[in-house]
Amino acid sequence: MTESALANLRVLLGVSGGIAAYKAAELTRRLRDAGADVRVVLTENAARFVTPLTFQALSGQAVRTSLWDEAAEAAMGHIELARWAQRIVIAPASADVIARLAHGRADDLLTTLCLASAAPLAIAPAMNQQMWAHAATQANLDLLRTRGVDVLGPASGSQACGDVGAGRLLEADAIVAELATRHGPKLLDGARVLVSAGPTYEDIDPVRFIGNRSSGRMGFAVAQAAAEQGAQVHLIAGPAHLPTPAGVTRCDVRSAREMHAAIMQQIPQCDIFISAAAVGDYRPGEVAAHKLKKTGATLRLVLTENPDILAEVAAHKTRPGKPDIFLVGFAAETQNLETGARAKLERKKLDLIVANRVGDGAGFDATDNELLLLWPGGKEHLPRADKLALARSLLVRIAGLRAQPAGRRSKR
Ligand code: PMT
Secondary structure, three states: OOHHHHOOOEEEEEEOOOHHHHHHHHHHHHHHHOOOEEEEEEOOOHHHHOOHHHHHHHHOOOOEOOOOOHHHHHOOOHHHHHHHOOEEEEEEEOHHHHHHHHOOOOOOHHHHHHHHOOOOEEEEEOOOHHHHHOHHHHHHHHHHHHOOOEEOOOEEEEOOOOOEEEEEOOOHHHHHHHHHHHHOOOOOOOOEEEEEEOEOOEEOOOOOEEOOOOOOHHHHHHHHHHHHOOOEEEEEEOOOOOOOOOOEEEEEOOOHHHHHHHHHHHHHHOOEEEEOOEOOOEEEOOOOOOOOOOOOOOOOOOEEEOOOHHHHHHHOOOEOOEOOOEEEEEEEEOOOHHHHHHHHHHHOOOOEEEEEEOEOOEOOOOOEEEEEEEEOOEEEEEEEEEHHHHHHHHHHHHHHHHHOOHHHOOOO
């Protein structure tokens, strides 16, 4: 990943209203340091926090704030500006601008430019943690992601309002690095990546099932990050209410046995398997044909063990005449994270395991996570961040390890 990947790239930086708007000044400098040609558009509310003059000085270009600027429209009109941009980045992106983008509004210069431009759009959200977690904000973001919008961050930590949580603007260097990744060489060009995600549901009768708390967010983020790196991605998803990431082929399944069948069918065609699904270890021995009725007595369910999909794939990772499948497992642990995960890495003969702590609101269903990557002879800690940001770092690590011979993989 090199920042020179941004050299001569024409970047339109949109700044929306929020206390983090002052950080966009630093971002303007960092983008120019990376060689990008930067023009800045402020929303009216952004101009209440920071002055256009600041950005004019830093970008070396006139700054626009309004669609109704007669002089500007006479010179470089908004359509020219939309055509000029090779990349649009909105940082900070407020909850309001995200909502307006999701609904295709064109009620100010910035949103009009986003609609009028064919340039890929990246947004770096910044807002109060409660606003970030709100279902409306998350639904708007999901919609934007399905349209191929890159969501960079946010980071977690203490906020200007005194709250602590997710919603801080990513640091300028991190935004520049993420943009450079998109414009740099693709790390998995042409690789065929199979990803499993989400929970499995094991039916008890026609109305009840045994499931788990997985939302699919982590696995879907991994699928998106792999596609961004140029891989052909096939996603096997348990029941998850999430949109399919752009460029990913998806197959929906319900039970562990359905997931097992779908994965084993795809395995011969894949180069990398990433098992992020929370697969049910057990299922009811028998599924009742009709709804079970109350009898007043204790009801006992007899459970049968499900196939261990990852272990079975591991047994077939070596294929005559082809490179071994690169195998990545996840480990969901409530205690002894590193020891438990390393035991799974060794027992299942994996190339890499991604350990995360679950329970008490961590790991499952949350929008952010914290990961410990373990491989034979090495490890890397990925601090708490949005699942997509973590997935992107994970894919960089996978590509790096896969490029090295197994015996010479780096330690950290
Ligand atoms: O979906 P989210 O809400 O975003 O939550 C993400 C997550 C917590 C589910 C995810 O990060 C995660 O940890 N996934 C793996 C959960 C799990 O099943 O862990 P495990 O330690 O029980 O299993 C170890 C590995 O074996 C996993 O890669 C799992 O996919 C695989 N496995 C497990 C059982 C089984 N029968 N077959 C399997 O292949």
